[in-house]
Amino acid sequence: MKTALAFFALSASMAAAQTFPDDLVERGRYVATASDCVACHTGPEDKPFGGNHRIASPVGDIWAGNITPSTTHGIGNYTEQQFADAVRRGIRADGANLYPAMPYTAFAKITDEDIHALYAYFMQGVAPIDEPSQQTTLEFPFNLRFSMIGWNLMFRDTAVHRDDPAKSAEWNRGAYLAEGPGHCSTCHTPRGMLMQEDGSLHLAGAQVGPWFAPNITSDKDAGIGSWQKDEIVAYLATGRAEGKSQAGGSMAEAVSHSFSKLTKDDLGAIATYIMDVPAIGGPARFGQGEAGNLTASFRGIESPDLSDPGKGAQIYSANCASCHGYDGQGTQDQYYPSLFHNSDTSGAGVNNFVAAVLNGVDRKTEEGHVFMPPFGTQPNAFNSLDDGQIALLANYAVAQFGDGQMTVAAEDVAMIRAGGPTSNMVRNVRILMAAAGVLVLIGTVVFLRRRKTA
Ligand code: HEC
Ligand code: HEC
Ligand code: HEC
Structure with missing residues (x-):
């Protein structure tokens, strides 16, 4: 001792x-x-x-x-x-x-x-x-x-990164950074029953708390296969790819603390590797929608569940139009981004629309401070919106600026406000434990009976 x-x-x-x-x-x-x-x-x-x-x-x-x-x-x-x-x-x-x-x-x-x-x-x-x-x-x-x-x-796979000799040095550097230190897959890959990453859906998109880390495989519609290399580099360096997407939530943090501080060569390497990740399909997220004006929307857009788009339009004009423009086009320099051609107003991306409204956006890079106020955190603040109002707003935005593919219910907003969907993992483990217990019990009974008859 x-x-x-x-x-x-x-x-x-x-x-x-x-x-x-x-x-x-x-x-x-x-x-x-x-x-x-x-x-x-x-x-x-x-x-x-x-x-x-x-x-x-x-x-x-x-x-x-x-x-x-x-x-x-x-x-x-x-x-x-x-x-x-x-x-x-x-x-x-x-x-x-x-x-x-x-x-x-x-x-x-x-x-x-x-x-x-x-x-x-x-x-x-x-x-x-x-x-x-x-x-x-x-x-x-x-x-x-x-x-x-x-x-x-x-x-757990304990293998250290090894270069693939069939690929370029840049690709290998990118693979190392993305799969190792950068740990993209821990957020962007969906998880299985015991919270393990599902390797067959590598980088195909997953919910992380209130935000959805989207499909970043090379699929042209569901993933980022339509992005140019310099758009991916710009997104990692600054948190925005113009006319496509802005980084909020945990991606904003990753951009602020980590990716924006990497060398341009390393960001280029990550982009080269990410663009080569096998495509996994799903609903389209980019390029949809166009500038819309409120007059048309007051006349009504089809919206089966929440049938009051006029209200959504009013909420938009009172809370959002000052920055994102009356017809959603954003500002000339896109500091305030357009809400059409934006992945957040596609049906597949609308979760992040809701998360952005609830939590705002806060990101610091060398470019400066990007800030959108949260509309969900202070219940009594002048700009606070409740779950029903945010659902109306989201449906208005998807119908007016997006692909019209989805309707959001107040319960969906409540779930994101509460921090994201709850997992079944605790229940699954209890079921597994109960099943294991039952197996032990059956085993014991069989064993005791055998002994009796022997
Ligand atoms: C995504 C979040 C996350 C990142 C990124 C992360 N860690 Fe951790 N780390 C944790 C958590 C959570 C724990 C505690 C886990 C537990 O209690 O089982 C931990 C535990 C540790 C421990 C054990 C400390 C102890 O209790 O003795 C060390 C050492 C550590 N981390 C180092 C690092 C280093 C070095 C890095 C960067 C290379 C890093 N971590 C990045 C979340 C993170
Ligand atoms: C801590 C979790 C986390 C990590 C780590 C992470 N991401 Fe993300 N990522 C997100 C979230 C959440 C979003 C959605 C942000 C939004 O739309 O506001 C996102 C969005 C993106 C987007 C935009 C996609 C789109 O269609 O809008 C790209 C590209 C991206 N991430 C690439 C990467 C790469 C490459 C890495 C690793 C080098 C990485 N991310 C690591 C959470 C993460
Ligand atoms: C004070 C100005 C301001 C107001 C008001 C405002 N926003 Fe924003 N919004 C921003 C800024 C700044 C960004 C971040 C741009 C970036 O990431 O580069 C942003 C980003 C967004 C995004 C993309 C978020 C992401 O991470 O993907 C959505 C969606 C959005 N706003 C919707 C809204 C809606 C809906 C409202 C009204 C409830 C609203 N905004 C009100 C300034 C504003």
């Missing part, structure tokens, strides 16, 4: 005493930016990497902790191997399993060199914060961290 303690103290002090060259630390900073570690590990107090960041999951709140080099409350005592295991395998220094809310499933692809650089950065380039972070406490059976061992056996 004593020797074990002495050994631990020694390795801890070794970890702290190590010094790394500045260029390695800088390289690590870039890998950390590409991986967006800061977005999840920084709480509302805005202390970088200090933890206290809550991630809502279907099984309860999971807290991302303090990963500063504090030896009392952070990861200052982590050796490089322990750090690598946490980031790429989801295993903490004390041997406990992490929940996949930490995207180790994607980070598994990060190369040894980049892990080494990341470690150098976290030990030497990040200021220690000696404050505790909130602890995760989930309900049974999810509080049993070892249950993740089974999940990992089924779903």
Whole structure:
């Protein structure tokens, strides 16, 4: 025991005493930016990497902790191997399993060199914060961290990225950044019954909380196959692809903290790779709609469920027209974007229309601050809209500016206001556990009977 303690103290002090060259630390900073570690590990107090960041999951709140080099409350005592295991395998220094809310499933692809650089950065380039972070406490059976061992056996792929010799260097760099550090698939790929990514629908679109991370495969209609390479680069760098789409919600955060800070070459590489992702079909989202004027809409548009488009038009003119224009064309410079030719006013994208109205848009890049006020967060504010009003507004917008393909009900708005659809995962796991229990019971009965007859 004593020797074990002495050994631990020694390795801890070794970890702290190590010094790394500045260029390695800088390289690590870039890998950390590409991986967006800061977005999840920084709480509302805005202390970088200090933890206290809550991630809502279907099984309860999971807290991302303090990963500063504090030896009392952070990861200052982590050796490089322990750090690598946490980031790429989801295993903490004390041997406990992490929940996949930490995207180790994607980070598994990060190369040894980049892990080494990341470690150098976290030990030497990040200021220690000696404050505790909130602890995760989930309900049974999810509080049993070892249950993740089974999940990992089924779903974790621990292979580090390898270049595909049949593809260009640029494509390979893009594949590495998108599938590894950039972890696009953790948001854009739909999940199966146990919340694992469904590999057969890679990047085909998934709901993440209130926002929908759309299909970004190369499909011309459902995906982004109609985008030019420079449009994808512009979207990642600034959060907007003119006449197509703007980044709100978690994509706005990813653009602000991470993608907008990558080199143009790296963004070009990501675009090259993303444009080559196999197409997966679905409803069209782009190019639909045209400028509309209110007079026509007051006369009525077919809207089977909510049959009062005039009201939607009024809500639009009172709350939205000042910025997005009376006929939805936006401003000349498109700082206020047009609402036609916009993926949010297609039936398939209208969830994000509702999410944008409820939560607004807030994005900071070198271009400046992009801001649309939220209309759903302060119930008594002058500009607050209730679920029914937002449903009327969304139906008006889809009918007037979009493809007219969908109607939104007040309940849909309530669901997005509450943070997105709830998952069946808790129920599924309970059913699986009950089924396993029944199997054990049947097995026991059969076994006892056999013994009786034997
Ligand atoms: C999408 C959100 C997210 C991102 C991005 C993310 N993390 Fe995490 N991380 C988490 C969560 C959540 C936990 C805690 C999981 C748990 O309690 O099981 C965690 C845990 C950890 C731990 C274990 C800390 C401990 O408790 O001892 C380390 C180390 C870590 N992350 C490092 C990183 C690094 C380095 C990066 C960037 C390369 C990163 N994380 C990016 C969400 C994230
Ligand atoms: C944290 C979750 C998250 C991550 C990580 C993420 N995205 Fe997104 N992405 C979203 C969401 C949500 C939207 C929808 C934003 C909106 O419309 O306001 C989106 C939108 C997009 C769009 C616009 C698509 C359209 O049709 O409107 C593109 C392109 C895109 N993401 C590419 C990427 C790439 C490439 C990566 C990885 C390098 C990535 N995203 C990583 C959540 C994410
Ligand atoms: C004060 C000006 C302002 C008002 C008022 C306003 N918006 Fe916006 N809206 C913006 C800005 C700025 C953006 C973000 C543009 C960008 O991302 O580049 C935006 C973006 C959007 C988007 C795209 C969001 C995304 O992430 O995909 C939709 C949809 C939208 N607004 C609808 C509305 C509706 C409906 C209303 C009325 C309830 C409204 N806006 C009111 C300024 C405004």
